[in-house]
Amino acid sequence: xxxxxxxxxxxxxxxxxxxxxxxxxxxxxxxxxxxxxxxxxxxxxxxxxxxxxxxxxxxxxxxxxxxxxxxxxxxxxxxxxxxxxxxxxxxxxxxxxxxxxxxxxxxxxxxxxxxxxxxxxxxxxxxxxxxxxxxxxxxxxxxxxxxxxxxxxxxxxxxxxxxxxxxxxxxxxxxxxxxxxxxxxxxxxxxxxxxxxxxxxxxxxxxxxxxxxxxxxxxxxxxxxxxxxxxxxxxxxxxxxxxxxxxxxxxxxxxxxxxxxxxxxxxxxxxxxxxxxxxxxxxxxx
Numbered sequence: 001x002x003x004x005x006x007x008x009x010x011x012x013x014x015x016x017x018x019x020x021x022x023x024x025x026x027x028x029x030x031x032x033x034x035x036x037x038x039x040x041x042x043x044x045x046x047x048x049x050x051x052x053x054x055x056x057x058x059x060x061x062x063x064x065x066x067x068x069x070x071x072x073x074x075x076x077x078x079x080x081x082x083x084x085x086x087x088x089x090x091x092x093x094x095x096x097x098x099x100x101x102x103x104x105x106x107x108x109x110x111x112x113x114x115x116x117x118x119x120x121x122x123x124x125x126x127x128x129x130x131x132x133x134x135x136x137x138x139x140x141x142x143x144x145x146x147x148x149x150x151x152x153x154x155x156x157x158x159x160x161x162x163x164x165x166x167x168x169x170x171x172x173x174x175x176x177x178x179x180x181x182x183x184x185x186x187x188x189x190x191x192x193x194x195x196x197x198x199x200x201x202x203x204x205x206x207x208x209x210x211x212x213x214x215x216x217x218x219x220x221x222x223x224x225x226x227x228x229x230x231x232x233x234x235x236x237x238x239x240x241x242x243x244x245x246x247x248x249x250x251x252x253x254x255x256x257x258x259x260x261x262x263x264x265x266x267x268x269x270x271x272x273x274x275x276x277x278x279x280x281x282x283x284x285x286x
């Protein structure tokens with residue numbers, strides 16, 4: 001990283017303040033061999049994009065704690081050990097543009113920082129595949145374009161109508177994920193649904209293998225998987241857009257060993273709690 005910084009500094013005239021900021025645990029965090037080389041790519045993208053360009057590397061074998069490398073995490077407050085956020089919504093949007101392959105379409109979302117200030121984020125993600133084309137990771141780039149959007153509004157106010165016409169109509173909505181999505185293949189032999197269902201499988205397997213947050217039912221007994229654990233996992237899935245995919249709820253119910261009615265009931269509770277800012281969080285996501 002040091003040599004890469006020196007190279008970019010010489011090439012682009014960057015100063016220390018312009019250099020990317022790393023999560024302190026970035027290089028100490030174990031990264032699968034397949035994903036390790038992508039850390040240098042993340043550094044390069046962040047160096048070229050500047051301090052308002054956040055780059056996040058995900059290990060999708062562990063979707064609940066998928067973030068294994070972060071550069072400029074202050075942009076959307078991404079940290080090592082957090083789970084996937086917008087990946088499912090981006091994959092759904094990708095279903096409308098199968099010609100783009102594993103480079104998902106650019107989209108925009110809004111993010112509130114710790115001070116309550118809203119940022120406009122421009123995001124693009126590339127999927128990373130391992131053996132036999134199986135989804136292994138993702139490299140996500142998030143740019144804070146709040147200042148650019150404000151400048152666009154200012155120019156819209158300043159410029160004459162005939163000049164505005166030259167630029168045509170801009171629409172941030174073009175980047176938003178839509179709910180009515182065709183299930184086009186992410187790659188040969190794999191559909192968007194397959195990828196989302198695979199993420200559900202991994203989330204359930206990991207969650208059930210982890211120690212329960214709930215105490216044992218009796219002294220001396222090992223803590224077991226509880227309804228509270230299930231609700232927390234479903235809240236995580238809900239916040240990540242998992243249930244935007246048709247059939248995802250039914251698949252989750254099957255994997256969790258409960259009925260669809262039970263899942264609907266849990267989600268209803270989660271959505272009611274969310275209205276009062278009391279959404280149950282999965283471990284490490286508070």
